[in-house]
Amino acid sequence: MKKNIAILATNGFEESELSSPKAYLEEQGWNADIVSLKSGTIKSWKDGNWSKEYNVDVVLDQANEADYDALVLPGGVINPDLLRREEAAVNFVRSFFESKKPVAAICHGPQILVDADVLEGRKVTSFFSIKNDLKNAGAQWEDSEVVVDNGLVTSRNPNDLPAFNKKMVEEIKEGKHERQTV
Numbered sequence: 001m002k003k004n005i006a007i008l009a010t011n012g013f014e015e016s017e018l019s020s021p022k023a024y025l026e027e028q029g030w031n032a033d034i035v036s037l038k039s040g041t042i043k044s045w046k047d048g049n050w051s052k053e054y055n056v057d058v059v060l061d062q063a064n065e066a067d068y069d070a071l072v073l074p075g076g077v078i079n080p081d082l083l084r085r086e087e088a089a090v091n092f093v094r095s096f097f098e099s100k101k102p103v104a105a106i107c108h109g110p111q112i113l114v115d116a117d118v119l120e121g122r123k124v125t126s127f128f129s130i131k132n133d134l135k136n137a138g139a140q141w142e143d144s145e146v147v148v149d150n151g152l153v154t155s156r157n158p159n160d161l162p163a164f165n166k167k168m169v170e171e172i173k174e175g176k177h178e179r180q181t182v
Contacts (some may be wrong), residue, residue, distance in 0.1 A: 002029065002030060002031070003025075003028070003030040003031070003069040003070070003172055004030070004031045004033065004067060004068050004069055005025050005030055005031065005032045005033070005068060005069060005070050005071070005072060005172065006033055006035045006058075006063060006065075006067075006068040006070070006071050006072070006092075007021065007022060007032055007033065007034050007035065007071075007072040007073075007074065008035050008036070008060075008071060008072070008073055008083065008089060008092065008093065008112075009034060009035075009036060009042060009054075009073075009074050009079055009083075010036050010037050010042055010079055010082050010083055011042050011043045011078065011079070011082065012043070012044075012045050012076050012077065012078025012079045012081075012082065013042065013044055013045065013074045013075070013076040013078075013079035014044070014045055014046070014074055014075050014076035014079070014107060014108075014158065015044035015045060015046040015051050015052060016046070016158045016161060017074035017075050017076065017106050017107055017109070017158060017161070018034070018044065018054065018072075018074040019044075019054075020158075020161045020165060021072050021074070021104070021106075021161070021164070021165055021168060022034070022072075024165040024168075024169065025072075025168075025169070025172075028169055030172075032072070033057040033058050033063075033068075034054055034055065034056050034057045034058075035056070035057065035058045035059075035060055035063045035092070036056040036058075036059065036060060037059070037060050037082075037083075037086060037088075037089070038056070038059060039056055039059050040055075040056060041053035041054060041055055041056060042054055042056060044076075045076045045077075045078065045079075060086070060088050060089060060092060061088060063092060065092060065095035065096055065099055065101070066099075068096075068101070069101060069102075069172060069175070070096070070101055070102040070103065070104070070168075070171070070172045071092075071093065071096045071101065071102070071103045071104070072103075072104045072105075072168065073093070073103065073104065073105035073106070073109035073110070073112060073113075074106060074107070074109055075105075075106050075107025075108035075109040075127065075157075076107070076108060077108055079108070079109075080108045080109055080110075080111040080112050081108075081111065083112050084111055084112045084114070084115045089112065090112060090115045090116050091116075093112050093113065093116040093118075094116040094117070094118060094182060097116065097118045097180060097181060097182045098181075098182055099176070100151065100176040100177055100178060100180040100181065101151065101176060101177075101180065102151040102152075102153065102168070102171040102172050102174070102175075102177065102180070103151065103152050103153070103180075104152075104153040104154070104164065104167075104168040104171070105126075105152075105153070105154050106154065106155045106156075106157070106158075106160070106161070106164055107126065107127045107155070107156065107157050107158070108126070108127050108129075108130055109126075109154075110124060110126045110130065110134055110154055111126075111130055111133065113134075113137070114133055114134065114136075114137040116182075117137070117182065118152075118182050119134060119137040119138050119139040120137070120138035120139075121138060121139075121140070122138075122139050122140065122149045122150075122152055123139070123140045123142065123147050123149040124139045124140070124141055124142075124147055124149065124152065124154040125141065125142055125143065125144050125145075125146070125147045125154045125155060125156050126141070126154060126156060127156055127157055128143070128156070143156070144156075145160045145163045145164075146160060146163040146164050146166075146167045148167055148171065150177045150179035150180045151171050151174075151176075151177030151179075151180035152180065153167045153168050153171055
């Protein structure tokens with residue numbers, strides 16, 4: 001069955017953390033839209049420098065969670081910090097939890113989950129430097145390659161992408177998770 005996946009990102013996302021999941025989702029025969037704050041392109045970050053630009057498929061203020069089966073949140077230090085400043089981005093993320101849909105976040109990507117207030121009692125992992133932020137938001141953080149908690153998939157860094165991609169697809173195939181909630 002064809003699935004539609006939203007990848008929420010803006011300038012400063014870690015390139016492999018968007019390009020690898022997007023390619024893996026498309027290999028399943030699914031659609032993966034890059035959703036961002038503005039139209040045009042967004043610039044990636046790779047090896048400590050600006051890198052390729054990626055086309056935005058849908059502008060956030062025109063995106064609707066109901067059009068998607070799941071959400072992917074790439075990391076990068078800059079990207080999630082810019083997104084979490086935007087109420088529309090936080091609400092978009094929260095809406096996937098309210099609708100019990102799978103959400104996959106890697107590296108610094110889980111930072112926006114703090115602002116969406118969806119981490120209380122959830123098992124997660126992330127890049128180590130944000131673990132205290134996640135714990136302070138009520139999450140149970142662990143240092144693992146990939147952690148799955150009722151439709152929420154998290155990983156630590158680009159080295160974890162193979163496991164992250166596999167679990168992300170597995171959770172999307174399972175569909176809605178009744179215990180995926182706010």
